[in-house]
Amino acid sequence: MTAKILDGKKIAQDYRAKLKKEVAVMKAQTFTPNLTVVLVGNDGASLSYVTSKKKAAEAIGMSSDIIKLEENTSEEEVLKIIRGLNENPQVHGILVQVPLPEQINESHILEEIAPEKDVDGFSPINIGRLYAGVETFIPCTPLGIMELLKHADINLTGKEIAVIGRSHIVGQPVAKLLTDSDATVTLLHSKSKFLKDTLKRSDVIISAVGKPGLVTVEDVKPGAVVIDVGNTVVDGKLRGDVDYEAVKEVAGAITPVPGGVGPMTITMVLNNTLIAAQRLVE
């Protein structure tokens, strides 16, 4: 069996075409949605992510700005900038790229973003709203994964799902969304005792660790759906957590790296920014 390739690039393209139409309607009737991204420091990967987000926003007709701050910027300066963005009526979505330099406490920054502009869904209020089951911004990678799963022809009800990695950005929120979809989720991490056994019996594996080669062909049940969130640069090339070439021969569906989850994350940033803008005119 050869897996169905879950082509995130193509799925994202189709999704963005839909968003572009909605943005055009919004611009004709009211205003142009704006996404403002704050980047602190000189991390090359982060710069490339935020540039992609800006380009993607502009490609669907939104406006987008990047506020680029020096590596040694103080926490107070970043907080001041966020307060300004919170109060700026022309800004609808605010995203602060993480990780942040060590002199800045990430929680303090995320707490300062106005929940109604927090398109990443990282602020404590929005995280709380997600777990309380009320309307919020769902973090973009989990939202993108749910969209990819829709294309995997799998009914999640009663399925065994292994999520590897317990971050607030991916593992924990995706486990919550999958549980809400009636799946049985095991959230695995570096201290888990039965990681490999759990993978082997799972109908869906989602790996969000950043460890190339972590998920091997021996770990995957024939026909299982495998979503690879890993993106580690090895010898100048982007690699996921999954041994893609071998696993695609046994899986039912699989995401490539690059071109799987990554384009979906960016698409969901755009999705959430449009929602933030639309809520203002509802």
Ligand code: GUN
């Ligand atoms: N760093 C890695 N992924 C993300 C993301 O989805 N949002 C933000 N703000 N920073 C990230």
